[in-house]
Amino acid sequence: EKGGWDSFMDKEIHEDPAAVSNTLLGRYDESGDLDLDEVHIDEDVFRQIDKIIVVACGTASYTGLVAKYAIEHWVRIPVEVELAHEFRYRDPILTPRTLVVAISQSGETMDTLMALRHAREQGSRVLAICNTQGSTIPRESDAVLYTHAGPEVAVASTKAFLAQIVAAYLLGLYLAQVKGTMYRDEIHQTIDNLKDMPAKIQKVLDSQADVINQTAQRMSKARSFLFLGRHVGYPVALEGALKLKEIAYIFTEGFAAGELKHGPIALVEPGEPVVVIVPSARGRNVLHDKVISAIEEVKARGAFTIVVAEEGDPDADRYADVVFWRPPCPTLLSPLVDVVPLQLFALDMARLKGLDVDKPRNLAKSVTVE
Numbered sequence: 001e002k003g004g005w006d007s008f009m010d011k012e013i014h015e016d017p018a019a020v021s022n023t024l025l026g027r028y029d030e031s032g033d034l035d036l037d038e039v040h041i042d043e044d045v046f047r048q049i050d051k052i053i054v055v056a057c058g059t060a061s062y063t064g065l066v067a068k069y070a071i072e073h074w075v076r077i078p079v080e081v082e083l084a085h086e087f088r089y090r091d092p093i094l095t096p097r098t099l100v101v102a103i104s105q106s107g108e109t110m111d112t113l114m115a116l117r118h119a120r121e122q123g124s125r126v127l128a129i130c131n132t133q134g135s136t137i138p139r140e141s142d143a144v145l146y147t148h149a150g151p152e153v154a155v156a157s158t159k160a161f162l163a164q165i166v167a168a169y170l171l172g173l174y175l176a177q178v179k180g181t182m183y184r185d186e187i188h189q190t191i192d193n194l195k196d197m198p199a200k201i202q203k204v205l206d207s208q209a210d211v212i213n214q215t216a217q218r219m220s221k222a223r224s225f226l227f228l229g230r231h232v233g234y235p236v237a238l239e240g241a242l243k244l245k246e247i248a249y250i251f252t253e254g255f256a257a258g259e260l261k262h263g264p265i266a267l268v269e270p271g272e273p274v275v276v277i278v279p280s281a282r283g284r285n286v287l288h289d290k291v292i293s294a295i296e297e298v299k300a301r302g303a304f305t306i307v308v309a310e311e312g313d314p315d316a317d318r319y320a321d322v323v324f325w326r327p328p329c330p331t332l333l334s335p336l337v338d339v340v341p342l343q344l345f346a347l348d349m350a351r352l353k354g355l356d357v358d359k360p361r362n363l364a365k366s367v368t369v370e
C-alpha cells in the first residue's frame with residue numbers, strides 16, 4: 001500500500017506534485033477560461049457574493065489564510081477565515097450574499113460540519129472544498145469543489161494542503177471571472193503559472209532532500225522551534241510549526257515576522273532554531289527586505305536560522321545558517337513550494353526520534369467529535 005515508501009507520510013509528500021496537477025485537471029476549457037460547472041451554483045448567485053467566510057480547522061484553516069491573500073487581491077471582496085469551532089459561538093454576520101467555504105480533507109470534521117450547518121440555517125450558501133468523495137461535509141453543503149489529492153492516510157496532512165490551496169485559488173479565479181475583477185489574460189496567466197507548479201515542487205523534492213536531512217540530524221536535540229513568515233509566508237510558517245509539533249512532538253510556534261518585536265523575540269536565546277520563510281527578492285520586494293531584517297535580528301541574538309528562500313537570493317545565503325532553496329514563482333503561488341521542505345523536515349525529525357510518523361500520539365485522522 002505504501003508503494004515502497006516506509007511511511008504514508010513520506011509517500012504522500014512525494015505525491016504533492018500530482019495533488020496539484022490533478023486538482024487543476026478539467027477545471028478550465030481550451031481557451032483557458034475557468035469551467036466550474038460541477039459546482040452547481042448559478043453564475044448570478046456567484047456574481048452577488050459580497051463576502052467569503054472560510055471555516056476550517058488545523059491545516060485546512062491555514063489554506064483559508066493563504067486563500068485570503070489571493071482572493072481579496074483578485075476579487076476585491078473581504079475574506080474572513082475562522083476556526084470552525086469558534087465560528088458558531090460568536091453570532092457571525094451571515095447573509096444570503098455571504099459564501100461560506102468549508103475546507104476539509106476528510107469531510108468528516110465535526111467542528112467544520114457544525115459551522116456549515118449554522119451558516120446554512122442563517123441563509124448563507126456553503127461551498128465545500130473537500131478531498132473525500134461522498135463524505136458528510138460535501139453532502140450537507142450547497143456545492144462542492146473536490147480536491148483530487150487522492151486518499152490521505154497519514155494523520156499529518158500534506159498533499160491535501162497543496163490541493164486545497166489550488167482549489168481555493170480556482171474558486172477565487174472563477175469569482176474574478178464572473179465578477180469581471182481580473183482581465184481574462186491575467187486569469188489565463190495565473191492558470192498557466194499554476195500548471196508550472198508541479199515541476200517546481202518536484203524540483204524541491206529532488207534537490208533539497210539531502211540538505212533537509214542533514215539539517216534534521218544537526219537539530220535532532222532541539223527542544224523548540226520558532227517559525228516566521230510574512231504575507232502568504234505567514235500561514236506557511238504556521239503550517240510548518242504544526243507539522244513539526246504534531247509528528248515530532250517538539251514545541252513549536254509560528255509567528256508573523258512583523259510580530260517579532262512585539263513579543264516573540266524574547267524567546268530567542270543562543271542556539272534557538274528559527275525557521276524563516278523568505279519572500280522573493282525579485283521586483284524590489286519590500287517584504288523580502290523586511291523578512292531579511294527579521295533574520296538579522298534573531299541572528300544577532302544567537303539564533304540558528306533555517307531559511308526557505310528563492311533560488312539565487314543573495315541575502316538568504318548571506319544571513320542564514322542553512323537554506324532550503326525553492327524555484328522562482330509568483331508570490332501568491334509560493335506557499336505551494338515553500339511548504340514542501342517543511343513537510344520533509346518534520347518527517348525527518350520524527351524519524352530520527354524513532355516515532356511512528358503516520359500515527360502520532362493522541363491524534364486521529366478525522367476528528368468526528370466537537
Ligand code: M6R
Nearest residue numbers: 058059060104105106109156157
Ligand atoms: O479533515 P480535515 O481537513 O477537516 O481536518 C482538519 C484538521 O483536523 C487537520 O488538518 C489536522 O490539523 C491535521 N492533523 C494537520 O496535519
